[in-house]
């Protein structure tokens with residue numbers, strides 16, 4: 001295709017229009033972002049993991065049963081401990097994966113050997129009922145890498161969250177739908 005000469009007036013006009021369009025779009029984008037930053041279109045309910053005291057009501061008070069609240073794992077915070085107190089309860093008769101040794105009442109916390117002495121812990125969301133038992137003991141004796149969150153694909157977005165009404169420490173709050181999770185391994189500014 002033949003190149004358009006630099007001095008061609010039709011080309012200058014074309015470039016001027018393009019730049020005007022780009023500038024207009026940029027201004028509109030900034031204005032839109034500013035508006036979004038000030039007043040998000042939609043808010044959703046979420047657990048603030050720094051306030052939650054694992055009282056057990058996230059399991060029992062949700063209108064959904066099992067609850068829309070599930071345990072999630074901040075792998076970046078985990079020590080990959082061989083003796084994980086989120087996984088083993090304090091009076092475990094032995095340190096193997098038998099059900100009677102586990103903190104989790106539903107077997108939702110899975111343990112996988114990585115290399116001596118490290119183990120990886122993952123949550124089977126289908127089995128988790130959001131009771132917070134593993135979260136509590138991980139926080140008491142470990143790094144606190146397990147925490148509770150309302151899963152966006154499950155939550156019904158009730159006008160008034162039944163758990164928020166029952167929560168003793170006001171740990172359930174509304175967050176913008178564009179940033180629906182309050183992650184423990186990400187700074188508040190991110």
Ligand code: SF4
Pocket residue numbers: 047048051052053054055056057058059132148163166167168169170171172
């Ligand atoms: S009701 Fe509040 S304190 Fe209790 S587990 Fe849920 S978020 Fe945590």
Ligand code: SF4
Pocket residue numbers: 070071103104105106107108109123127128129130131132133134135
């Ligand atoms: S102990 Fe409770 S919160 Fe933790 S994985 Fe099991 S069901 Fe979920």
Ligand code: SF4
Pocket residue numbers: 045061062063064068069150154155156157158160161162163164
């Ligand atoms: S908004 Fe409704 S469905 Fe979602 S966590 Fe709260 S009670 Fe459960």
